[in-house]
Amino acid sequence: MRRKWSEMALALGALVVSAAAYAVPPSAEMLSNACAGCHGTSGASAGPSMPSLAGQSKAFFVDAMKKFRSGEREATVMGRLAKGYSDEQINMMADYFAKQKPQGQGTAVDPALVAKGKTVYNEACKRCHLENGKEFEEDTPIVAGQWLKYLQIQMGEFQSGKRKMSEKKAEKVKSLTSADWEAVAHFYASQK
């Protein structure tokens, strides 16, 4: 490649430079700004079924994008869109969103379900979704403060088997009822 560029420089000389001003490859901001049409400015989503990306764990973002891209994680539009980005670009976007300030959405939640969800959380979830879902471990996402509707869709997909779980997660949640899942969704959504 190095040789090719030098050849180009010699062969085309001034033409290369005068034809198009030199531009740097798409920056993290350039790549990430394009996501905001669906995920909100700086990744703070205003749409109840769309996850906020602001403040998300870098490792989780990278893992999710790569699973979308390979088809390992079933998706609607993300399976197609993820194919538009290289590993390096996915890393850049992950860095960008991890640095953005997370915004709790203040979704209306059911207080009784939040209380029940807290109990379920303590029993089944807190080892990996640390600090009431505000912190992460390895490739787990930050789930605290996400939209209720988004959490419900994802938890529904875990229960139906549409979204695959790690063995660890599957073991932890195997005794949960659908009412338990619903309660945990309310609990996470209630976190600021």
Added chain:
Amino acid sequence: MTMERRNFLKLLGAGAGAATLGLAGCASQPKYAGGRKVVVIGGGYGGTIAAKYLRMMDATIEVTLIERNDHYISGPFSNLYLGGILADMSSLTIKHDKLAANHGIKVVQAEVTGIDAAAHSVTTSKGVFNYDSLVVSPGIEFRTDEIKGYDPEIMPHAWKAGPQTVLLRKQLEAMKPGGTVVLSIPLAPYRCPPGPYERTSMIAMYLKEHKPGSRIIVLDANPDIVSKKGLFLKGWKKHYDGIIDYRPAKKVTEVDNKNMAVLIEGIDEVKGDVINIIPPQKAGHIAHVAGLVGADGKWCPVNPMTFESTLKKDIYVIGDSSVAGAMPKSGYSANSEAKVCATNIVAKMNSRPLTEMSGVNTCYSFLSAKEAVSVTGVYQVNKEKNVIEPVPGSVGVSPDLSELEAVYAQSWIKNILTEMSS
């Protein structure tokens, strides 16, 4: 790639030969000596975002947004109002006051009457505004001269959301059961490629629920369904069998307002109780006045890296009016193009190198009250051809009608309108 380009630049910068060729200094953007005033024309999908991101990226730039109305109504989702999913268009209506306050944008409600590219000034109904860079995002205008006798008060286009959309819905409501709706689709390119087929679906849904025995005849000037063909055909068969009569390669060239009929190439005549004519389109009016329109007389050629007009320096054209290569004329494209444009105006004004564009499009279409489909794409510039192309693999449509996509579509419209208005 980064390393290789860096080496390339080193090579250019290093040799004495480069200097004699006049290459020295070309590795970065030329030193900018102009002012920091940007005027943005148009308060829709493109203009609001250009204004906002300019200010987000560089608060030393003074931004004035000029919009003719005191509000903006989204074209995307307005078909859902025609179908009856939305009772009104209030959820599709944005104001610009919060955007102005949050980002320090000066919003002026005025009609733009002229652009003087040499003097760098915009003339409006409320005075003259000088600019260092100008962003033009005026949407579309209709080529009504190509349809003889066309009167939008009788046969609405409803292709700019607002009173026209309300008129079309009222006409549908007033139609007798067993009536005929005629929908005319122009030759591509036009605003929102899947839009006319979504509209067909939404009107058919309305007829099925409220006007038994009615049907919709679709006269498409194109040789076939332009976008998401398989999905629309599947949805139409599933939900509206016998209601939709789709006829390809039927270009409406004349209307008979008295007899409520349209003529196709001056030969066939088709009558309707309600006639919705989406006329062929071109760049917004002001783009023509300002000399931004290319040799085709319709659309504005731009540098695909920056969206700067190839015809007028320091004027940028984004959204439906521009020729953006493979990016469709959609709301999402306009949003994405606005950010690319803003990024590179900021780069220019700070004497920094330009950033290569990366853009996204996602368009949802509703087939029924609960099902939607989408088309997506990630876009970049092919530097050899100097044109915007899709990144391979990123362009595609939904595998099937999807209730989940309808749920996501509802959040898409909420997010993109929030982004434009706050």
